[in-house]
Amino acid sequence: MKKFKTYIFILLLALILIPFKVFAEDAKPATFTLNSSGTVKIGQTFDVTLSYTEDSTGVNTMSSCNLTISYDSNVLEYVSTSIKNASVSNGSIGVSNTGSVTFKVKSIPSSKSALIGLEGTAVISGEEETCSNNGQRCKVSSTSVKIAELGTDSKLSGLSIPNTTLSPAFNKNTYDYTADLKDVTSVEVKATASDPNAKVQISDNYKNLQKGENTISIVVTAENGKNKSTYKIKVNLELTPTEEELKLADASLTSLEIKDQKIEFNPEEVKYYLEVPYNITSLEITPKTTNENATFEISGNDKFIVGKNTVNIKVTAEDGTTTKTYSIIVTRLQQNKKIVQTCPDTTSLKEWIIFSVGLLLTFTLGIFLGYVLCKKGIIQKIFKKKEKQEEAVELQTLSDTIDLSDVVEEIKDDEDVKKA
Numbered sequence: 001m002k003k004f005k006t007y008i009f010i011l012l013l014a015l016i017l018i019p020f021k022v023f024a025e026d027a028k029p030a031t032f033t034l035n036s037s038g039t040v041k042i043g044q045t046f047d048v049t050l051s052y053t054e055d056s057t058g059v060n061t062m063s064s065c066n067l068t069i070s071y072d073s074n075v076l077e078y079v080s081t082s083i084k085n086a087s088v089s090n091g092s093i094g095v096s097n098t099g100s101v102t103f104k105v106k107s108i109p110s111s112k113s114a115l116i117g118l119e120g121t122a123v124i125s126g127e128e129e130t131c132s133n134n135g136q137r138c139k140v141s142s143t144s145v146k147i148a149e150l151g152t153d154s155k156l157s158g159l160s161i162p163n164t165t166l167s168p169a170f171n172k173n174t175y176d177y178t179a180d181l182k183d184v185t186s187v188e189v190k191a192t193a194s195d196p197n198a199k200v201q202i203s204d205n206y207k208n209l210q211k212g213e214n215t216i217s218i219v220v221t222a223e224n225g226k227n228k229s230t231y232k233i234k235v236n237l238e239l240t241p242t243e244e245e246l247k248l249a250d251a252s253l254t255s256l257e258i259k260d261q262k263i264e265f266n267p268e269e270v271k272y273y274l275e276v277p278y279n280i281t282s283l284e285i286t287p288k289t290t291n292e293n294a295t296f297e298i299s300g301n302d303k304f305i306v307g308k309n310t311v312n313i314k315v316t317a318e319d320g321t322t323t324k325t326y327s328i329i330v331t332r333l334q335q336n337k338k339i340v341q342t343c344p345d346t347t348s349l350k351e352w353i354i355f356s357v358g359l360l361l362t363f364t365l366g367i368f369l370g371y372v373l374c375k376k377g378i379i380q381k382i383f384k385k386k387e388k389q390e391e392a393v394e395l396q397t398l399s400d401t402i403d404l405s406d407v408v409e410e411i412k413d414d415e416d417v418k419k420a
Contacts, residue, residue, distance in 0.1 A: 067120035151223035
């Protein structure tokens with residue numbers, strides 16, 4: 001009987017002690033954990049969160065704590081915290097009687113990684129415990145961050161404008177493009193950076209395009225803020241003109257007249273050809289514009305040379321910018337030689353009579369003058385040859401003894417007769 005009572009007592013004691021032993025083995029430590037973003041860029045501000053996890057069994061419960069977050073001040077720089085009672089010094093942040101809290105820390109560009117440690121004490125279930133990484137009742141968990149270099153990529157991975165095609169096709173190493181649009185005043189520019197951390201800025205003129213050429217600039221700035229690339233799209237915008245715009249831009253002629261000259265004018269034709277005689281050195285040109293407010297200017301219409309001359313009529317529309325030039329190629333002919341007409345090709349009876357009388361009078365006058373000249377001996381004197389005078393030579397012959405005076409006298413008489 002006594003042995004039975006002893007067994008019952010031992011069994012009851014075991015039933016009382018066993019549950020407490022199991023309950024103690026299932027208890028978890030109160031845990032303080034630091035969390036960070038893991039990887040940050042140089043110069044980037046990031047959050048470090050201190051969180052508290054209570055023992056779910058209720059055995060290890062915290063009533064107060066004194067913890068210190070430590071970091072390398074050569075790598076990290078304290079920025080701010082969400083609590084007021086934090087004790088901040090160079091390389092450490094002290095907190096007490098707290099649960100979860102967030103700190104902002106900035107990386108300094110001097111290292112590639114940084115450890116953020118946590119240590120301290122806490123009152124757990126009424127007893128002060130030193131918290132450690134392997135603590136049974138108070139556990140702390142540290143963290144680390146990797147500090148990466150800032151990105152240097154300033155290229156685009158994609159560039160497009162809906163409803164049009166870029167020329168040439170997009171290439172990240174090609175920076176100049178053109179695109180044609182019609183009857184739109186704004187477009188959407190899709191520009192995607194190769195590095196998601198790069199900054200893309202688009203000039204805002206794509207919201208209000210103007211007629212003609214518009215240059216849209218896309219500037220890509222790398223994460224480091226230093227490397228930049230600029231892409232440009234020249235958008236050629238064509239707008240269907242209104243009737244008023246068409247009138248303002250009308251630089252055409254409705255007519256083109258040239259005094260004493262014939263020309264077949266066509267408003268769509270801008271070049272004409274004309275031949276003028278030698279005595280023409282300029283033209284009297286009268287243009288008429290389609291829009292009465294348009295103006296015109298004529299150049300090259302003076303001092304024509306023999307050969308080709310170009311006369312330009314430049315018409316300026318009412319808008320002051322649109323122009324159209326009409327040209328007249330004037331060929332000035334060479335001077336003709338003067339021809340004396342002795343006998344008309346076609347003559348009347350009166351002309352023949354006058355010609356015959358004139359011819360007869362000329363012939364008669366010639367005969368009369370010839371007769372007079374011959375009668376007066378003028379012609380003979382003009383054409384008579386001068387005779388050479390002979391000198392008498394005294395002959396030393398036998399005839400010197402003969403009297404020849406009579407013969408000489410006869411010869412002299414004959415010469416005088418001839419002279420008469």
